[in-house]
Amino acid sequence: MVQRKEAGFTVVELMIGLLIGLLVLGGIFSVYISTLKSSGSTLKSSKLNQEMATIMTIMADDIRRAGYSGAGPEVSVLDNPFSKAGETALEVHSLSGTYSNAGVQGSGSCIVYAYDLNKDGALSIANPAEVFGFRWDGPGSAIKMRTGVSAAANINDCNADSANWFEMTDNNFITISGLTFALTNSSCVNITEPNRMVEGTGATPDTALAAGATENFNERDCYNFPNFSPDTGEMTVEIREVIITLKGALADDPDVTLTMTQSVEVRNNLIRITP
Amino acid sequence: MNKMSHTNLPGYQRGAASLLIALVVLTTITMISIYTSRTVVMEQNIASNDYRGRMAFEAAEAGQDMAISYIANGRNPDDDVHPVGATNAGRDWLAAEVDADGNDISDPNEWLFGTTNTLTLPNGSSATVTLFNRSTDEIISTEITSVGRSDDNAATRTITQTVTLITPLPNIPENPLLTRSTVNITGNADIFNPEGHSTIWSGGPADLSAATVNTNIANPAGANYPDCLGDAANPCSMVGSSSNSIAGLDIVEQDSSLANLTKDEFFLNFFGKLPTEYRNSMVTMDLDMATTSSATASTTIQLATNPEIIWIEGDLDLSAGSVIGCAIDPGNGLCTGSNIQPVIMVVNGDLTYSGRAQFYGMLYIAGQVKGNGTPTTQGSIVVAGDPSDLKGNFNITYNSDILRQTGESGKPASGGGSWRDFK
Numbered sequence: 001m002v003q004r005k006e007a008g009f010t011v012v013e014l015m016i017g018l019l020i021g022l023l024v025l026g027g028i029f030s031v032y033i034s035t036l037k038s039s040g041s042t043l044k045s046s047k048l049n050q051e052m053a054t055i056m057t058i059m060a061d062d063i064r065r066a067g068y069s070g071a072g073p074e075v076s077v078l079d080n081p082f083s084k085a086g087e088t089a090l091e092v093h094s095l096s097g098t099y100s101n102a103g104v105q106g107s108g109s110c111i112v113y114a115y116d117l118n119k120d121g122a123l124s125i126a127n128p129a130e131v132f133g134f135r136w137d138g139p140g141s142a143i144k145m146r147t148g149v150s151a152a153a154n155i156n157d158c159n160a161d162s163a164n165w166f167e168m169t170d171n172n173f174i175t176i177s178g179l180t181f182a183l184t185n186s187s188c189v190n191i192t193e194p195n196r197m198v199e200g201t202g203a204t205p206d207t208a209l210a211a212g213a214t215e216n217f218n219e220r221d222c223y224n225f226p227n228f229s230p231d232t233g234e235m236t237v238e239i240r241e242v243i244i245t246l247k248g249a250l251a252d253d254p255d256v257t258l259t260m261t262q263s264v265e266v267r268n269n270l271i272r273i274t275p
Numbered sequence: 276m277n278k279m280s281h282t283n284l285p286g287y288q289r290g291a292a293s294l295l296i297a298l299v300v301l302t303t304i305t306m307i308s309i310y311t312s313r314t315v316v317m318e319q320n321i322a323s324n325d326y327r328g329r330m331a332f333e334a335a336e337a338g339q340d341m342a343i344s345y346i347a348n349g350r351n352p353d354d355d356v357h358p359v360g361a362t363n364a365g366r367d368w369l370a371a372e373v374d375a376d377g378n379d380i381s382d383p384n385e386w387l388f389g390t391t392n393t394l395t396l397p398n399g400s401s402a403t404v405t406l407f408n409r410s411t412d413e414i415i416s417t418e419i420t421s422v423g424r425s426d427d428n429a430a431t432r433t434i435t436q437t438v439t440l441i442t443p444l445p446n447i448p449e450n451p452l453l454t455r456s457t458v459n460i461t462g463n464a465d466i467f468n469p470e471g472h473s474t475i476w477s478g479g480p481a482d483l484s485a486a487t488v489n490t491n492i493a494n495p496a497g498a499n500y501p502d503c504l505g506d507a508a509n510p511c512s513m514v515g516s517s518s519n520s521i522a523g524l525d526i527v528e529q530d531s532s533l534a535n536l537t538k539d540e541f542f543l544n545f546f547g548k549l550p551t552e553y554r555n556s557m558v559t560m561d562l563d564m565a566t567t568s569s570a571t572a573s574t575t576i577q578l579a580t581n582p583e584i585i586w587i588e589g590d591l592d593l594s595a596g597s598v599i600g601c602a603i604d605p606g607n608g609l610c611t612g613s614n615i616q617p618v619i620m621v622v623n624g625d626l627t628y629s630g631r632a633q634f635y636g637m638l639y640i641a642g643q644v645k646g647n648g649t650p651t652t653q654g655s656i657v658v659a660g661d662p663s664d665l666k667g668n669f670n671i672t673y674n675s676d677i678l679r680q681t682g683e684s685g686k687p688a689s690g691g692g693s694w695r696d697f698k
Contacts, residue, residue: 021292021293025297028300031304035307038311039310043314046315049318050318050321053321053325061696065694065695067691068694069692072416080691115695192552268691268694
């Protein structure tokens with residue numbers, strides 16, 4: 001009888017072998033899964049980051065130019081057609097039902113401004129449109145960019161001309177969950193101060209400074225000095241700082257979120273004479 | 276059978292399955308990693324491009340701010356002070372090497388237009404600043420273009436802004452003596468206008484009868500006439516025109532366009548601003564006579580080494596021997612060349628003089644002129660008060676060059692609305 005050498009494994013051998021195989025495979029798969037996961041989130045966050053940084057840069061660079069006029073030094077800054085208070089000057093509007101002006105130090109989700117794109121010194125509302133703006137109408141909306149107005153009266157109106165506001169973000173790609181333009185850090189200087197007068201509150205007229213008295217330096221601050229607004233004929237310079245806060249998430253993964261903040265100083269100050 | 280045959284048995288190859296799966300999975304992981312790393316590298320590129328873009332923008336802004344501050348400070352080109360990081364061998368940053376007119380400040384006529392000025396910043400970025408002349412007849416203005424570059428020269432940003440000098444004397448008077456109302460001249464007065472044909476312009480009557488007055492105007496028969504008109508550097512030869520017995524055409528009196536102006540409107544005519552506004556924004560030396568004695572004020576305002584805009588609030592009794600608008604006391608001679616530092620002096624009150632006095636520039640008196648002495652003026656005297664009494668040995672010589680130089684002590688202001696970062 002030929003003694004046949006047994007080629008099989010014992011149960012113990014087999015189990016040990018299977019266990020080792022399983023452990024190796026398990027390890028490899030866990031590495032695979034974690035690589036896949038981290039790679040996925042890296043890709044997602046990078047996608048969101050790029051998209052939002054681009055939007056932010058577009059907005060910041062454009063807002064910085066507000067009020068530019070190519071008219072040259074012959075035209076007084078007071079006659080700058082791109083920086084007329086209450087008309088073309090930069091304004092931030094807030095939304096409650098409809099948009100309304102948020103005030104000189106207010107904040108809101110719509111910003112409107114104008115600058116001289118073709119440097120000819122004259123305001124044009126179409127071809128080329130020299131009035132611009134960004135707005136976000138609340139959850140579910142995309143960020144919209146303004147590409148012109150139908151009438152000059154609509155320049156500082158966030159509600160009008162809905163056909164001229166175009167979506168610049170894609171709701172299928174990113175969900176915008178917040179956009180704020182805040183003028184909180186803006187300041188105003190009354191350049192006729194110090195004028196050796198004590199400012200009267202409200203309708204009370206100014207009175208001459210008593211001999212030897214020191215004038216209140218805060219009278220220069222035409223935004224914050226209590227109960228004080230510049231008198232008729234006084235010249236003020238407003239330095240606008242816009243703090244842009246942008247919040248967004250990926251549409252297909254709402255867990256990937258990003259908040260960005262950038263502060264922009266509008267280089268062309270608003271100079272006006274108090275009417 | 277040996278032990279080798281043992282391992283060749285198919286049963287021994289069962290581990291190959293694990294190996295195969297592991298290989299496939301590892302390859303997949305590698306491919307995923309490569310793909311991710313490519314994305315990460317791309318993001319890194321985007322981020323560093325963004326960073327370089329910002330760096331270039333900030334460099335451009337730094338260059339521009341430096342240029343504005345240089346212009347604002349009116350630094351003396353002779354001092355050879357360069358901003359840190361400026362690389363301009365052989366000449367000053369933004370300006371000529373030499374203070375051509377010798378007034379110790381860098382004026383618009385010493386600025387170098389169209390030449391590049393480089394500024395290297397500590398972080399390796401750099402800015403190239405170029406000035407362009409945008410001045411018109413009325414406005415001194417320059418456009419500053421600053422090109423910023425990142426440390427690796429990859430990113431470039433260009434920003435442009437216009438700076439305008441707010442001139443303290445927008446409307447230069449064209450007469451040696453200009454009064455809003457009556458002018459009475461008593462004593463010996465000599466009034467010269469080598470650049471034109473008009474000497475006294477008054478809103479009221481000009482009474483010269485009690486004086487030994489001589490007015491002299493540009494001589495039409497002179498060699499370089501009429502090129503000499505309005506040219507202070509090559510003035511015309513002069514010819515006598517009016518005296519106490521003859522009123523020539525050079526004296527314009529009873530002009531209602533002057534007489535009808537209020538004092539504020541009269542002031543506005545020359546200075547472009549109302550008196551209070553002007554005092555607050557333009558004046559470089561402000562003396563309140565309620566708290567300063569005339570002797571102290573006279574000492575303070577004389578022998579200035581820089582062109583000043585002086586405001587005297589109240590009445591000033593000018594001390595004998597005061598020399599205003601000249602760096603030295605020329606004694607009985609005249610101040611010349613770089614010693615002339617013309618001033619604009621506004622006296623919001625009466626000016627009383629005595630003895631010898633010299634004045635270079637624009638003298639505006641809101642009240643009356645009184646006194647007795649031998650004052651000499653190069654430039655122009657404008658009196659708003661009523662009446663103007665000029666006593667003593669007055670000598671007024673009109674000089675448009677001196678008056679124009681007072682304009683250079685203006686303050687630069689970056690024109691709101693001129694900043695742009697696109698072409």
